[in-house]
Amino acid sequence: xxxxxxxxxxxxxxxxxxxxxxxxxxxxxxxxxxxxxxxxxxxxxxxxxxxxxxxxxxxxxxxxxxxxxxxxxxxxxxxxxxxxxxxxxxxxxxxxxxxxxxxxxxxxxxxxxxxxxxxxxxxxxxxxxxxxxxxxxxxxxxxxx
Amino acid sequence: xxxxxxxxxxxxxxxxxxxxxxxxxxxxxxxxxxxxxxxxxxxxxxxxxxxxxxxxxxxxxxxxxxxxxxxxxxxxxxxxxxxxx
Numbered sequence: 001x002x003x004x005x006x007x008x009x010x011x012x013x014x015x016x017x018x019x020x021x022x023x024x025x026x027x028x029x030x031x032x033x034x035x036x037x038x039x040x041x042x043x044x045x046x047x048x049x050x051x052x053x054x055x056x057x058x059x060x061x062x063x064x065x066x067x068x069x070x071x072x073x074x075x076x077x078x079x080x081x082x083x084x085x086x087x088x089x090x091x092x093x094x095x096x097x098x099x100x101x102x103x104x105x106x107x108x109x110x111x112x113x114x115x116x117x118x119x120x121x122x123x124x125x126x127x128x129x130x131x132x133x134x135x136x137x138x139x140x141x142x143x144x145x
Numbered sequence: 146x147x148x149x150x151x152x153x154x155x156x157x158x159x160x161x162x163x164x165x166x167x168x169x170x171x172x173x174x175x176x177x178x179x180x181x182x183x184x185x186x187x188x189x190x191x192x193x194x195x196x197x198x199x200x201x202x203x204x205x206x207x208x209x210x211x212x213x214x215x216x217x218x219x220x221x222x223x224x225x226x227x228x229x230x
Contacts, residue, residue, distance in 0.1 A: 078215075
């Protein structure tokens with residue numbers, strides 16, 4: 001029995017997103033960055049009681065609003081000059097499990113091992129310019145409950 | 146080359162809705178106090194953030210960050226400040 005919080009307790013009861021849903025991650029990414037973050041996740045979480053390596057992404061679940069592509073780029077990822085965008089179906093097709101974790105539209109890509117970092121980086125593809133980079137950030141003050 | 150105060154993946158939120166990282170990733174942990182402005186992220190994507198809180202965890206200390214803007218915006222602000230004569 002682990003003494004660490006279980007990521008499963010933070011999986012949302014959301015409808016399964018369509019394969020065409022775009023996943024977005026601030027970049028540019030690199031193997032070292034993905035390994036470092038996956039290790040941070042393993043330090044503080046487990047999944048179903050077992051060690052877990054995870055990488056955060058945001059899913060463009062809506063056409064408009066904060067969970068749309070533009071909404072995510074202009075808020076969650078506004079401090080990133082470049083981003084990676086990949087359809088959910090591509091990651092799933094490459095064998096990755098993507099869980100809807102914490103607050104919508106956050107998702108966690110679960111890695112079966114650190115040997116899956118390079119395939120994930122390849123699946124994320126080249127970085128693209130964030131057209132909303134540097135716009136005003138909406139403070140999250142008061143979100144703690 | 147920018148050296149951040151605390152390395153963080155600014156994509157990563159937890160149940161609080163804030164970005165989280167570990168105090169072990171701070172270059173000087175004494176800088177990381179609630180209410181302090183810090184440069185967080187990495188050398189490719191630094192951002193200015195307010196330290197929200199530090200939460201003890203069995204395997205370290207979690208730092209919650211409220212990202213408030215790009216470093217560029219804050220540097221531009223600093224350049225606009227003209228000391229009074």
